[in-house]
Amino acid sequence: MINIKGDATLVGISELRTHSEEILAESKKHKVLIGKRNKPVAVLIDIDRYSKMEETLELLEDFALGFLAKEREEGSKDSNYIDIKEALRKVKKK
Structure with missing residues (x-):
């Protein structure tokens, strides 16, 4: 084993x-x-550390998606949306 970068x-x-x-x-x-x-070629980490990393990534992803949704909502107008009945008609045509 060779120690590198102090924590690996x-x-x-x-x-x-x-x-x-x-x-x-x-x-x-x-x-x-x-x-x-x-x-x-690969990294081996403790399962608890891996789980925490996964949770953090999910939170960051949720934050980013929420930010994008808010940004889109603020930049949109009512004319950008269609009625639910119109959307259903378009889906049925396909």
């Missing part, structure tokens, strides 16, 4: 095969980069 460790694929328990324990502390010929 580079581990070769063959080392992962032979020291999996030790490397999994290491992944609970910080990122483990899995390397092939000393080049990172």
